[in-house]
Amino acid sequence: MMKNTQSLQSGGIKIVLLSLGVLFCLNSASFAQWSPDSKKNAESSESKSDLKNMIQLPVSNVPALEGPVDPEKYYIGPSDLLSVNIWISPPLNFTLSVTPEGTxxxxxxxxxxxxxxxxxxxxKRIINEINKKYLSGKPSVTLLNPRSIMVTVTGAVRNPGKYILNATDRVDKAVTMANKNQKDILAEPKSVSMIAGIRKDDSKEFDERNQSKRNIRLTRRSGEKQRTDILRYYATKEDQWNPLLREGDEIFVPRIDPNTNIFAIYGGVNKQGSFELVEGDSLLNAIELAYGLTPRAKKDSIEHYRYDLTGGGQTVSYYDVDDINRGSASDVAMLPGDRIVVKERPDIRENYCVFVEGEVRYPGTYPITKESTTLSTVIGWAGGFTEYASLSAAEVVRRAVPAEEQTFERALSYRGTVLVEDTANYRVESVLRMNHEAVNVNFVDLFKKKDMSQEVILQNGDWVRIPAQQKTVYVFGQVVNPGNVPFVQGERYKEYIGRAGGYTDNANTSDVMIIKRATHQWLSPGETEIEEGDFVWVPRDPERTSTYYWNIVGQLASILSVAVSIVLLTIQLNK
Known part of the structure; x- marks a missing residue:
């Protein structure tokens, strides 16, 4: 009995010892798993996961913006996408959309x-709520993507109805969309129009000039009303005249008569023209709408014209803009039909210039003084002529009549009396004048003979052309070898024709003409001396058949028979 008891105790001890060994091994393995290195790796993996969650992917459907969104002017609404960040360890990041209920x-x-x-x-509200929950860390809130909104446009627009726009759009964008053709509206990305069917798209009925740009009425969903002045916004960039849109906004564009209830401003302003008159407009507002005064505007004498309804006629008053701005003079309220004229100080320092090309030492563009700079002065600035200059062919060409004005200029020219037989010649000369108006000056007399009577005052846009010497005379027509022949001072036309191989069998030797290089004038050999660059033209002797001569004989015979008949008749009457 004692042996059995001892044997059982010994077996129990072995079991206990074995169990303790197993537990020890398990604890060791567990300790190894949570060693400092393993813990560090686990924390690193967790941090990488948190960092990956924090990275914001770019939002691809952000609308085109006119600038950064101003948090003080942008109103939050359903579907706005916000990024909420809580900078604790590890940081929390949420990309959240505003619910349809506005939360x-x-x-x-x-x-x-x-x-x-x-x-x-x-x-502020979001950060305050976060701070109640998280005592440490600094939260931040960022707008990621502005929402889409629906607004209604009615009145004098091409397509009244409801339009889907963005919360960063302004009133002018909605009006622009409503003025487009329906097919163009539907082609707009992210701006699908839902036409309400108030009026069908009819381009013939619609005229954008008949719609107000300065008295557009904006009604918010809350009932708040606001006048929109698009033209004033463009001139001043003040948001109150063209506010950001919100969902539920209603825009009404009134119809106007572009010829009444207007005022106009002209002269020294950056945008002249007539403007729609609205309540509260003044002289300073008018200048503001015209994008301000030009640097040369006379600010001390602004002319204000007004029609006198009682006495008839027109009255004019003068104002100093600086006095009005300082408060020493009252601003002037505008009335329908008022006209403002801003005179400008004259300035002769405009970009007057001439162009010199060809055989001068320094060809190029040269500035001139209006009605003062002479041809000799400009040639001096250009360094004078080169040794290759041909003064006999030099010319000054004045600015031609612009192509868009030539038809009108030609019509004016035909108002005069032109002989029928001279009409064709007059047309040719008119075309030459309109496209190549020459200034009559003899360069040889002016620069070589010092004849100052040839001096001319240059005008803006004149071209001074100094061609090179050609040292040849061109002989063409009925000669054996047409072409350039070396020029020899004093030689007559027959010598040049001889060096061109002489006349052909068909040459009309009695009608040879000299064409001047400079003027292209046709002269007979006895009227001019041949100069370098001139042309010698030898015409063709016309070939006539026997029929031509028989016709002449027939005509002479007819004339002779008539004459004989007259003589015989006279003799009979005298008997």
């Missing part, structure tokens, strides 16, 4: 109302 649901924080408040105020 933002932030995980671990709760629901925050952000509807119809500015982005700046929404940020």
């Amino acid at each position: 933002l649901i932030i995980p671990t924080v709760g629901e925050v109302s952000v509807a119809d408040v500015t982005l700046a105020l929404a940020k």
